[in-house]
Amino acid sequence: MGYKVAVVGATGNVGREMLNILAEREFPVDELAALASRRSLGTEVSFGDATHKTQDLDTFDFTGWDIALFAIGSDATKKYAPKAAKAGCIVIDNSSLYRYDPDVPLVVPEVNPEAVEGYAKKNIIANPNCSTAQMVVALKPIHDRAKIKRVVVSTYQSVSGSGKEAMDELWNQTKAVYNPTDSVPPKVYPKQIAFNVIPHIDVFLEDGSTKEEWKMVAETKKIVDASIKVTATCVRVPVFVGHAESINIETEEHLDEDEARDILREAPGIMVIDKREDGGYVTPIECVGDYATFISRIRQDSTIDNGLNLWCVSDNLRKGAALNAVQIAETLGNRVLKKG
Numbered sequence: 001m002g003y004k005v006a007v008v009g010a011t012g013n014v015g016r017e018m019l020n021i022l023a024e025r026e027f028p029v030d031e032l033a034a035l036a037s038r039r040s041l042g043t044e045v046s047f048g049d050a051t052h053k054t055q056d057l058d059t060f061d062f063t064g065w066d067i068a069l070f071a072i073g074s075d076a077t078k079k080y081a082p083k084a085a086k087a088g089c090i091v092i093d094n095s096s097l098y099r100y101d102p103d104v105p106l107v108v109p110e111v112n113p114e115a116v117e118g119y120a121k122k123n124i125i126a127n128p129n130c131s132t133a134q135m136v137v138a139l140k141p142i143h144d145r146a147k148i149k150r151v152v153v154s155t156y157q158s159v160s161g162s163g164k165e166a167m168d169e170l171w172n173q174t175k176a177v178y179n180p181t182d183s184v185p186p187k188v189y190p191k192q193i194a195f196n197v198i199p200h201i202d203v204f205l206e207d208g209s210t211k212e213e214w215k216m217v218a219e220t221k222k223i224v225d226a227s228i229k230v231t232a233t234c235v236r237v238p239v240f241v242g243h244a245e246s247i248n249i250e251t252e253e254h255l256d257e258d259e260a261r262d263i264l265r266e267a268p269g270i271m272v273i274d275k276r277e278d279g280g281y282v283t284p285i286e287c288v289g290d291y292a293t294f295i296s297r298i299r300q301d302s303t304i305d306n307g308l309n310l311w312c313v314s315d316n317l318r319k320g321a322a323l324n325a326v327q328i329a330e331t332l333g334n335r336v337l338k339k340g
């Protein structure tokens with residue numbers, strides 16, 4: 001016996017990946033509902049070899065459904081997630097709406113799988129921001145060995161992190177560069193993204209940082225350890241899929257680069273590709289469709305006593321969203337629901 005699973009936002013970037021990953025990992029699905037807005041009612045989406053027509057989220061009754069994987073924006077989540085949760089369906093949400101709620105666990109299964117057990121207060125579990133998810137997978141084994149004091153991270157985030165319209169904007173602007181009569185003014189982004197980089201993701205906060213940067217700080221504290229100080233600069237780059245991060249880590253205890261490499265090699269969810277030669281590292285285009293968080297360029301930071309630098313790359317639609325959500329469902333199944 002398996003689960004009745006609803007994928008909410010099934011026509012979106014993350015929702016489609018959720019369907020792929022549920023099928024790939026053979027999650028025990030007894031019945032599947034693909035939900036989206038009324039706009040895309042009847043749109044066909046693939047689930048393994050099967051095709052499902054999307055249903056209207058607004059009229060869907062979650063009674064009797066076990067798990068709903070939500071991948072719609074925060075506004076729509078605010079309206080529909082409580083309805084699903086109240087009907088007894090456990091919501092695993094990809095939006096930022098519930099991430100900082102003390103009654104909602106924020107889970108990366110390689111890091112804090114035990115936290116899923118706190119789902120029952122609201123019947124909701126939150127999935128972190130894409131840039132946080134891959135970073136904490138890399139930080140956790142280092143923290144366990146040498147206690148991290150401070151992290152300085154700069155991100156290089158792909159446009160798929162802003163949804164399907166953003167991917168179209170990069171595509172159309174890129175074509176327009178070669179055909180200037182088809183000028184495509186920025187709509188999703190504040191400036192042209194094609195052949196450019198934009199140091200601005202989500203809204204500005206009073207202290208001059210952006211909400212995306214704040215999310216990396218707050219989420220790392222909630223998932224790994226509240227004592228870790230994080231400072232982030234989040235940058236959008238003209239890449240379709242795959243986020244990269246340059247991470248500088250200061251630890252309390254000394255950890256040399258060889259031991260760090262060995263620890264990361266053994267850690268769950270991580271693939272170390274770190275050859276000090278041309279091409280001996282992973283770039284975003286190479287991580288697309290993969291489950292792993294790839295770590296390269298592991299080296300000592302000689303400007304401080306206990307410092308390391310590394311390069312971290314992952315598929316943001318997978319580890320940054322859909323894969324992590326399905327892993328949460330698996331963890332919930334193994335630890336709590338125990339069906340299937």
Ligand SMILES: NC(=O)c1ccc[n+]([C@@H]2O[C@H](COP(=O)([O-])OP(=O)(O)OC[C@H]3O[C@@H](n4cnc5c(N)ncnc54)[C@H](OP(=O)(O)O)[C@@H]3O)[C@@H](O)[C@H]2O)c1
Binds near residue numbers: 013014015316
């Ligand atoms: N992309 C990432 O890397 C990433 C990472 C972490 C978290 N997230 C979060 O995941 C969510 C989805 O992101 P995405 O990239 O998949 O966006 P997307 O490609 O733009 O897709 C949005 C999905 O939400 C549905 N939707 C929007 N408003 C709705 C409403 N009022 N009622 C029902 N369905 C509605 C859309 O359905 P229609 O087709 O019917 O409009 C579509 O299926 C967002 O909250 C995002 O912040 C994304």
